Amino acid sequence: MSAVTRLSIQSTTGSNFTLPPGTEEFLKEWLLNISRDIGEKNFLLQSANDDVYGDGLLTFFEELESMILCSKFSETMMAGSGLPPQISLPTMHTIIKGPIVLELIHMTDVGCSALALERVRIDRDQLLFLNLSAAVRDRRMPSAAETAKWERELPTFPRGSLKLWLTDGLTELEARELKPLPMALGLTPMGIKVSISIITTFAA
Numbered sequence: 530m531s532a533v534t535r536l537s538i539q540s541t542t543g544s545n546f547t548l549p550p551g552t553e554e555f556l557k558e559w560l561l562n563i564s565r566d567i568g569e570k571n572f573l574l575q576s577a578n579d580d581v582y583g584d585g586l587l588t589f590f591e592e593l594e595s596m597i598l599c600s601k602f603s604e605t606m607m608a609g610s611g612l613p614p615q616i617s618l619p620t621m622h623t624i625i626k627g628p629i630v631l632e633l634i635h636m637t638d639v640g641c642s643a644l645a646l647e648r649v650r651i652d653r654d655q656l657l658f659l660n661l662s663a664a665v666r667d668r669r670m671p672s673a674a675e676t677a678k679w680e681r682e683l684p685t686f687p688r689g690s691l692k693l694w695l696t697d698g699l700t701e702l703e704a705r706e707l708k709p710l711p712m713a714l715g716l717t718p719m720g721i722k723v724s725i726s727i728i729t730t731f732a733a
Contacts, residue, residue: 563596599720602632602698611697616728625728631695631702633721638714639705640689646714653683653715686714695723702728 602611611629615621638646660679664671671679691706691714 560593564593601720602696602722604698606698612700612702612728614700617700617702623729627726627728628724629697629728630722630724631697633693633712633717633719633723634696634701635694635719636712636714636717637692638686638689639692641687645687649684649686649715656683683715688713695725 611631612625616623616625657679661671664675691710691712693704693706693712695702695704
């Protein structure tokens with residue numbers, strides 16, 4: 530018996546979320562630490578030649594935003610500030626109203642045969658290998674635009690019903706797609722953060 534989770538997922542863009550008690554100081558300390566690391570890396574505080582009110586400051590905030598968006602919840606979130614630990618129990622039946630933000634850590638498609646998915650994965654890997662090999666033979670580094678073009682030309686995975694693994698950094702949640710979600714194998718990167726408005730967990 531396993532717990533099946535029904536999710537209502539929406540975009541996190543422009544949303545505001547209330548911090549659970551105790552997390553504000555934790556996040557402040559984490560932000561202070563990574564800000565200090567970025568500042569030392571870019572010599573924002575050490576070099577008199579840096580325009581800290583111009584390009585230097587812009588670079589700082591770009592790197593800060595990237596580190597926040599790409600960080601793992603297991604490294605940045607405080608235990609107890611997300612999902613209740615018992616939600617992953619196989620006999621759990623409960624409803625949690627959000628919004629709550631979780632990290633996507635794994636995804637597969639249970640509505641298609643494993644053989645069909647593996648064939649597409651192999652074809653994609655082979656095509657990427659051929660493109661990279663051609664670039665190496667030409668002794669050049671492929672540009673971002675070129676690699677993006679390669680990715681657009683890769684074979685697409687068949688689409689059935691997605692199975693997702695999400696986490697708040699401590700508790701892991703297994704979920705099934707009941708309605709088509711704006712996600713796809715080979716396109717949706719692992720580590721993205723999703724805002725969930727309702728979580729319904731029931732034994733199955």
